[in-house]
Amino acid sequence: MAHVVPGLPSSGGTRFPKHYAMSKWNEDHLRFEADAYELEVIGDIPKSIHGAFYRVQPDHAFPPIFAETEIPLNGDGNVSAFYIKDGHVDFKQRYVKTPKLLAERAARKALFGRYRNKYTDDPLVQNVIKGTTANTHVVFHDNKLMALKEDTLPMELDPITLETRGYIDYHGTLRSPTHTAHPKADSTTGELVSYGYEVEGDASPDISLFTVDKNGRVTDEVWFKAPWPCMIHDFWVTENWVVFPVNGIKASLEQMKQGADHFYWDESLDYQLLGVIPRRGAKPEDAKWFKTPQGCYSHTINAYEEEGNVVLDANVWTDLHFAFLSNTKGERFFTDPRKVKAPIIRYRFDPSGSTEEMIQPEGMLLDGVNEFGRIDDRLLGKKYSRVWILKVDPTYEIRLNDHELAVGNVGFNTLVCYNFDTGEIQSYRHGDDSTFQEPVFVPRYAGADYEDGYLLVVADRYREGRNTLLLFEASDITKGPLAEIKLPFKLMDGLHGSWVEGKDVDAAREASAKRTADGVKHEN
Known part of the structure; x- marks a missing residue:
């Protein structure tokens, strides 16, 4: 036990206070960077699997300024990579060296305040350094690995070392100052369809929709206004249309200037919106806004076109899912978590039709609380069968150990595969002490048929206090994992990640080595 001598000044050591965590697993503060060579593998990894699984976790590097009311979305981005080849797995983890993190490391304390609220930042950095955390997603495009957070531009990481290279603005062709964490890759054209919101400044209703070609340059960009400013975290893309979910998580500049949160929940709103705009050659006046029933959009699953209609799938929350945000009365944690659900909903409608009538869901396909749905990414924007x-x-129930049950929000305890064509539901649980993080689909081999492959998912093992990476046959998860890849330590719950094929990793490895040898500076 530490001994404090009366009368001596405090050393000002780093201490993390208790604050709200999204799950029991995330109550710790880990903050490490690591290399683990030749991870232990129980079972067999097919030799055809060659590539890297990248994922990112919000991981506060310093105790937050507003400790008790800090939100988990504000942690610094810490990126992990599982490199898989010939049945062997290596692991690497590095923080994204954002300007925020570098400034705070120099000061040895937090300098940035509330989530996306510059008015609460330390005067040393206020209006000088962007407080982005790059903590939401990791995607690969144009031979570049990008760490994403929706409040600014992507940050490029070396795909092999995970060292940070700097911001990406697509060779100077992007006008938008913000960039979603959920861009959609078109496997047919090689394009990356993306957007930014609040592009005219904090709490502005302005959206930028843009397309990046396979060579990393913006070829199409249009700015238009939403009916109100809100958190537009994800979207849908089809061959010809883009659809934006607009919910009641509204942004308020006045609230920010008063030192409060960037967002609040408008509980009086009795509907949501779907904003539809052509994918190519759109003008601001082309945007149309369709009403849908009350709820809270968060993540989308996929979309496609069929007989003149767009078909949209998503898990749609029945109420606010970010309980740590306040409502219009200033109340936090006002929802009853036992009553809030997130069923998978399907919408089908004519994007050229009238906006006078509210669009009703075609059906509720999977009841309960469902989140972090992933598909075979090669089918983004195309008709598909499985999520x-x-x-x-x-x-x-989840056990923390042999004598104690977990209480409260312990996380997602079931992995599900839902077949949209047949209605078949497969479920899998990994013992009585495990929860899961977002899965990712891995094609069986380069050029394999759609949805033919494997599934990777990180499991939180409460009894052991560490994580394992599970590998499943994607077509039948009920058989359990083909292999369990054991980490010698614990990770935080990640948000999103991507699988990158081995040929792309190898090409990136060669490019990285050449850049190092030539002393080439970062090119965005």
């Missing part, structure tokens, strides 16, 4: 998604089964 792999996480589910909370309230009837299934």
